[in-house]
Amino acid sequence: MRAAKRQTTTPPARGTLVERLVQSVADDIVEGRLPPGVRLEEVELAARFQVSRTPVREALRLLAANGLVENRPNRGAIVATISEDRLYELFEVMAELEGVCARLAAQRMTPAERQALEALHAESAALVRSGDREAYEALNSRFHAALYRGAHNAALEDTVLAARRRVAAFRRAQFHVLGRLAKSWEEHDQVVRAILCGDGDAAARAIRAHVQIVRAASAEYIASTHPLAPHPLSANG
Amino acid sequence: MRAAKRQTTTPPARGTLVERLVQSVADDIVEGRLPPGVRLEEVELAARFQVSRTPVREALRLLAANGLVENRPNRGAIVATISEDRLYELFEVMAELEGVCARLAAQRMTPAERQALEALHAESAALVRSGDREAYEALNSRFHAALYRGAHNAALEDTVLAARRRVAAFRRAQFHVLGRLAKSWEEHDQVVRAILCGDGDAAARAIRAHVQIVRAASAEYIASTHPLAPHPLSANG
């Protein structure tokens, strides 16, 4: 246990072990390296991270509390799966929460925050032209995060970020649908304009529509690649 | 903390140990038997529940993930404290989430659900007349729960229930403020009427106003009993 404190993969040993495990596994799930349904065995994870089972267990329970893994008592943990209906529900929650954030942000953002949001938005325009999906997605996250923060309510921010993490595991590659990049930017544009005008209701409507469109795009993409749940309802293959 | 083991309701060991610990400690916090700021030492809890530290640790981490306890690394856990500003934020989140639920419920509730909501509401009227605060609070919880369920979105229901648990630890005894019972019923009445009419926006407005009033009443009560945080700046504005 002596030299186990220096994981050359992660620069320094920062934070507690459990925190790092949670972060690492959560990233793997959200980034798609651990697809839904994969079993997460404690001994295997412990071996991979060179730690004992105890911190692994605690990390798995935390991830289960965050909705990223399912923890069946005495039956092990798996990466959270989701039905089409449930994913629809999660997107609806996201849409409503982002709508609330947008409305409050339109009312409360400081001039500096409005400028920063506009700057992010302008910066992403160049990525639309170059078609850099990955960079656009990164900026997209920052755009939405700025919106959440602009509501000036840390509890609301935490809530919507948690919802975003849950949904992120299932909505990767939304921009793979053709033409989504430019459309996404235009939808953002409406949100930005409404916020700069201080029209909270318009901003809420715009972002709710945006998320609903993202939902539709994600459903389309997911349906075209692999069925997430054994839902033989629409078994048109 | 002597005869606190009045758990005659669940004599058999159902569920996993950690689940029972979480439930028990969460109840103690929400019901006020464990006030904010109290230290939760692992060995003490382990001794009280006659278990080892391992399940206690996992339970504490889960409670921390739920926002009911604060878990400082290497420094132990305490029952979650909250500043006045943060409590205000939590109430705002509650108000917005309940507003979303009310709007969707007005659109989606089945006739049977509408009848059930109306029945709950009518039943609580008698408790207002008799002034039975405790019974009213129980029915109040069921009323709000029916509203959440009426939105027909399990993810939304989970989200708002989690927020409600977080805020519950700090809003006990809202009905101690004089006359709150009758006013609360009247506010509910507006919500019920709007839902029965199918007017989602009106229902959302009504329940948001209701929660904001509850917030004010709670703040009043809390300020009159004990200051939760050393926040001398009354950011009333």
Place this chain on the structure above:
DNA sequence: AGCGGTGAAATTGCATGCAATCTTGCACGC
């Protein structure tokens, strides 16, 4: 007296071991 260093006690973090439960493969009986 006030202040900073120091070491022991207290407490948490992690590792390991055993018991309980679930899974799986196979033999047995219908």
Place this chain on the structure above:
DNA sequence: GCGTGCAAGATTGCATGCAATTTCACCGCT
């Protein structure tokens, strides 16, 4: 042939022990 019971392996649940960190009282110094 196929379903059922059962036992061995695999996996999780919990207990215990040791290491690391924090806390705090005590002591010496300015």
